[in-house]
Amino acid sequence: MSPTFASLSIRNYRIYATGSLVSNVGTWMGRVGQDWLVLTVLTNHSSTALGFVTGLQFLPFLLLAPFTGAIADRFPKRRILFCSQSALALSALVLATLTLTGVVQLWHVYAVALFQGVATAVDNPARQTFVSEMVPRQQLSNAVGLNSASFNAGRLLGPGIAGLVIAGVGTGLALLLNGLSFFFVLASLASMHTDELNPVPTSRGRGQVREGFAYVRSRPDLMLLMGLVFVLGTFGMNFQITTALMATQAFHKGPTEYGLLGSIMAIGSLAAALLAARRKNPRLLVVVVALAGFTVATAVASIAPTYDLFALSLVPVGLFALTAMNTANSTVQLSVDPQVRGRVMSLYMAILMGGTPIGSPLIGWIGDHAGPRWTIGVGSIAVGLSLAVVAVVFLRSGRVRIAVERADTARLPRLRLVRRPVTAPVIPEPEAVR
Template sequence: MSVMFRALGNRNYRMWAGGALVSNIGTWMQRVAQDWLVLTVLTDHSGTAVGITTGLQFLPMLLLGPYAGVLADRYRKLVILKWTQTAMGLCGLLVGLLVLTGSAQLWQVYVAALCLGVASAIDGPARQAFVSELVGQDNVSNAVALNSASFNTARLTGPAIAGVLIAWVGTGPVFLLNAASFAAVIISLWRIRQSGLFPTVPARNGKHPVAEGLAYVSRRRDLVLILVMVGILGAFGMNFAITNALMATAEFGMGPGEFGLLGSIMAVGTLAGALLAARRSGPRLRFVLGGALGLGFFTLVGSVSPSFWLYAAVLIPVGLASMTFLNSCNTSIQLSVEPQFRGRVLALYLAVLQGGTALGAPLMGWIGTEFGARWSVAAGGSIVLLTGLCSVIVVSRSSSLTFRDQLRTVVVRKRSRNGPTQDTEAAGQARGV
């Protein structure tokens, strides 16, 4: 099997990946339907309302994420995922029924978004950490990249399908289709063979497990840098649902089909970024920094694009840069964090990423509503670019390595004869950042 798809040689991973692909397509369809429902049916093109909906969906990760990480470190991740995936499917089913019966109101969509966010907050750390149990440490980097490829394949097709269906039958059936798509991932979870898993030793029952996780991160300057960058980029540079909706409708006067098309065009870039990551042996610091700089630069270019199609074209490098950044951050954590802390650190990563989006989404939506869609896009791009430049300066000044050596640093882990994983010299060097 090609090196790019080596993780698919594992039966359990194939089961998981197949179900996740179907579910991800449904999820992206619902995201488009939800934004369109709020933007054009329940409000009069209110970017603020879309921002609040997005914020409510991601806010629980900021509040509950660290505790969800404790659950992922202490309990069986497979069991957690079965419950959370079921709960998320029920959220889509409820909104779909409300829309079809003509009784949907804005506050109900807010409540559903919040409930979906709670389920997602518990699901996220367990799902991220479950990857290493599916394929083992040697194939984690490839599996993370393939997960991203699956996610972005869905991102490529889901919005386009949603745009057509919304124009054809409305938003309600799209929510119902998403609810049905969760059956695929739930069935795949039940078909996973536990004998083929690579389970980690559960974390001990300490008195302050969240504080232990935070203390671990605070001792790792490389993790602190990653989390700071992820938080800022998540808040100001990755509110694509809001900015694309405002640009498509308010700036270019397009309909649901074109709005869905923007998500699919952007997915071309994110899918390319994921596949390129699948070929790499491990994360390098230059991909973290380069991804941030590229995201800021091309977002600024998009803010001044004179036409819909030029704006859509710019979304391809925007997607490539964002996926390069996120994949490198995620893989760095998966490979360099001790197994007993992995769930908590991944939970903190998701809390910072999605929590940043929850805090930034209403602000970006307000800027777009009050000052225009282009100002919202430009503000996000400027902040992201400045963050990337500041991170380059911090890295270049805070390590004994030369800057060129730092950019080439690869985070890897190897298994000792006695079983526990140990950091190699390269990972140790990366911690000096």
């Protein structure tokens, strides 16, 4: 089997990936349906309302991350996923029913978004770390890359299908198909051979949340990485809002063209995910280069004069965004102790997505007052400035360098920050986490 798809040789992972692919297509259909419902049915193209919906979906990541991470480390992850995926299916079916019966109101969407956010906050650290129980360590990076490929394959297919369904039948059916898609994940979890899983020993006792924070604070490399992804997640990864506003306000397009934008962006994201699946050793330098590419690509997208050029610019945007996120995800998972992986991943996801409750309403407000193009431009400026700060403070000041420390043969190299005199010679480009 090709190295890109090596993890699919493992039965449990193959079944899980199949169910996830179907569910991911449904998830992206649901996102497009929800956004179109808010923008064109429940409001008069209010980007502020859409920003609040997105913010409510991600607020629980910020508030619950330490506790949901402890849940992932304390209880069997497969059991957690059964509960969280069932809750997500229920919420999606409720919104679909309200829409199909014609009684849906904006506050209903707010309430469902918040409920889905809570369920996703529980689901995410368990789902992220469950991969390590299905595949051996040497294939973990490949499996993480394929997970990302599945997510973006759903992003490639889902928005386009949703646009066609909404234009031909209505928003309610797109939301209904999303709710039904969750049952494929539940079926895949039920079909696994549990004796072939390699569960990490659960962690019990008091002080688990505090222990997770202390572990991250003791790792300057993780702090640096999380700082970069915080800016990316808060100001750069608001495509749920930005593409909707660009399609409807800047180019005056309908649901089919809006859905197509998500699929076009997914071309770049899917390419990035497949490249990541081939990359055995994630490197921190790849994250930095990808964020630089993201800065340039989003700047170009923000000034695209036509719909076609804007759509074309989304391919490199998706490529660079997914490269940065996927490499950062693999780096974190491969470099932390298994006993705290759930808590660290929940904090990582909180950093990546937890800024969205702040960023999304702000981006929505900017869209209403400065226009849709600035919703993308702000992300480009913020990510570019974060890279400039890292470059100036950490690499060019001469006071700090990034070095590789190998604690023992059982663990991956770890980045640590080492202070040195200002007069010391400039250290060459840092070696990344292997």
